[in-house]
Amino acid sequence: DVKVTQSSRYLVKRTGEKVFLECVQDMDHENMFWYRQDPGLGLRLIYFSYDVKMKEKGDIPEGYSVSREKKERFSLILESASTNQTSMYLCASKPPGRPLETQYFGPGTRLLVL
Amino acid sequence: AQTVTQSQPEMSVQEAETVTLSCTYDTSESDYYLFWYKQPPSRQMILVIRQEAYKQQNATENRFSVNFQKAAKSFSLKISDSQLGDAAMYFCAYRSITSGSRLTFGEGTQLTVNP
Numbered sequence: 653d654v655k656v657t658q659s660s661r662y663l664v665k666r667t668g669e670k671v672f673l674e675c676v677q678d679m680d681h682e683n684m685f686w687y688r689q690d691p692g693l694g695l696r697l698i699y700f701s702y703d704v705k706m707k708e709k710g711d712i713p714e715g716y717s718v719s720r721e722k723k724e725r726f727s728l729i730l731e732s733a734s735t736n737q738t739s740m741y742l743c744a745s746k747p748p749g750r751p752l753e754t755q756y757f758g759p760g761t762r763l764l765v766l
Numbered sequence: 767a768q769t770v771t772q773s774q775p776e777m778s779v780q781e782a783e784t785v786t787l788s789c790t791y792d793t794s795e796s797d798y799y800l801f802w803y804k805q806p807p808s809r810q811m812i813l814v815i816r817q818e819a820y821k822q823q824n825a826t827e828n829r830f831s832v833n834f835q836k837a838a839k840s841f842s843l844k845i846s847d848s849q850l851g852d853a854a855m856y857f858c859a860y861r862s863i864t865s866g867s868r869l870t871f872g873e874g875t876q877l878t879v880n881p
Binding site for chain 2: 656697708710752757
């Protein structure tokens with residue numbers, strides 16, 4: 653069974669802090685994704701990665717960066733957290749050769765920025 | 767750009783009854799895919815059902831079926847014989863065939879199932 657894990661279920665940070673959200677998948681998937689989920693807005697793609705050290709901007713990359721040093725790990729970085737980055741963050745990964753919609757999602761990290 | 771709209775933020779249904787969740791979308795493309803995802807409380811989001819735009823036949827997966835109206839750009843999800851485990855947030859999503867590197871999601875509909 654594919655497992656996508658996220659380092660924290662809940663996180664509270666202060667404005668201006670550097671925040672790392674970690675995502676790990678155990679099935680050698682090449683494609684990994686970071687979304688944020690907000691009430692009334694659904695899921696929006698922040699960044700995605702096709703392979704190690706590769707990254708592509710999604711629809712809302714401003715204020716975020718990512719790191720993919722190893723295939724199994726995709727990190728989302730908030731360089732200087734702001735209150736408008738309070739949200740639920742979902743990570744996902746996709747098996748090679750399968751269509752985009754067959755993403756496996758993690759349980760999510762609820763981030764509160766004070 | 768494509769947009770997906772779910773106009774029902776919340777819906778409720780009695781156990782064993784049928785409920786329909788609405789979704790409309792806007793696109794200038796003729797070929798694309800549409801999906802419904804389910805996000806149970808505190809659990810991972812999963813793909814429920816998939817519809818290819820060039821297929822006229824509505825997709826069905828057990829108790830889940832869709833009503834795909836291409837001309838109206840409408841894609842509703844029908845859940846028959848609702849069960850307590852169907853309680854979840856449901857997202858409608860779109861994927862382009864020509865530029866299919868991302869999914870476009872709707873706002874979501876929170877479904878409550880009453881015993």
